[in-house]
Amino acid sequence: MQQESTRRTNRDRTEATRTDLIAAARKLFTEKSYAETGTPEIAAAAGVTRGALYHHFADKQALFAAVVEQEAAAVAGEIECASPPSLFARDALIAGSDAYLAAMRAPGRTRLLLLDGPAVLGRAAMDEIDNRHGNRSLREGLVAAMRAQTTVRLPLEALTALLAAAFDRAALAIEAGAETAPYREVLVALIDGLSPTHLQAPGPARTR
Known part of the structure; x- marks a missing residue:
């Protein structure tokens, strides 16, 4: 019993240290950039030694990947909360689009x-992360939308990639100071363009 309690305590301590490192790294990466942040200051901000940092992460890039993975999962979670399976396919896609733009406003x-994600990890690694999170949700929403009508059948992977790029471009523009409304209007038009009169059938749907 005591041995199990000790294992649990060690596991909790390990997880807490990992959580602190990711939080400290996120703060520094966003304040200073990846390139300008060193592992000594990350360790100091997390209140651990550099040895502890390298015990949990092979290097700074591995820690950055963990930060990015956590952020991508958080965005996907907000999208999925905003687009439950009870919504019509089109409504779920639009609700998910709005949730994505809102989630990307987090500092x-x-x-x-x-x-920084694509620059540090490479496009292929970022695509893998996106496919586990936001792109997975978008793909599910598009599948539901196309199942809800019979007039449009587009290559799913290409459609997912291009719509995801449109969402990302909108997020970048809004971050730079552009008004949200024009970008939202175009995104809605793209969704409706899949088949404006046939996306109203109910069914499970998700979006990016």
Whole structure:
């Protein structure tokens, strides 16, 4: 019993240290950029030694990947909360689009996911992360939308990638100071363009 309690305590301590490192790294990466942040200051901000940092993460890039993964999961979670399966396919896609734009307003998130992420991890690694989170939700929403009507059948992977790029471009523009409304209007038009008169059938749907 005591041995199990000790294992649980060690596991909790390990998880707490990892959580502190990710939080400290996120703050520094968004305030200073990945390139300008060193592992000594991350360790100091998290209240641990550099040895502890390297025990949990192979290097700064691995820690950055964990930060990006956490951010992508958070965005996907907000999208899924906004687009439950009870919504019509079109409504779920639009609700998810709105949730994505709102989620990307979190300080530093656009920089982490859309600028530093691809630059540091590479496009292929970022695509893998996106496919586990936001793109997975978008793909599910598009599948539901196309199932809800019979007139449009587009290549799913290409459609997902291009719509995801449109959402990302909108987020970058809004982050730079552009008004949200024109970008939202275009995104809605793109969704309706899949088949404006046939996306109103109910069914499970998700979006980016």
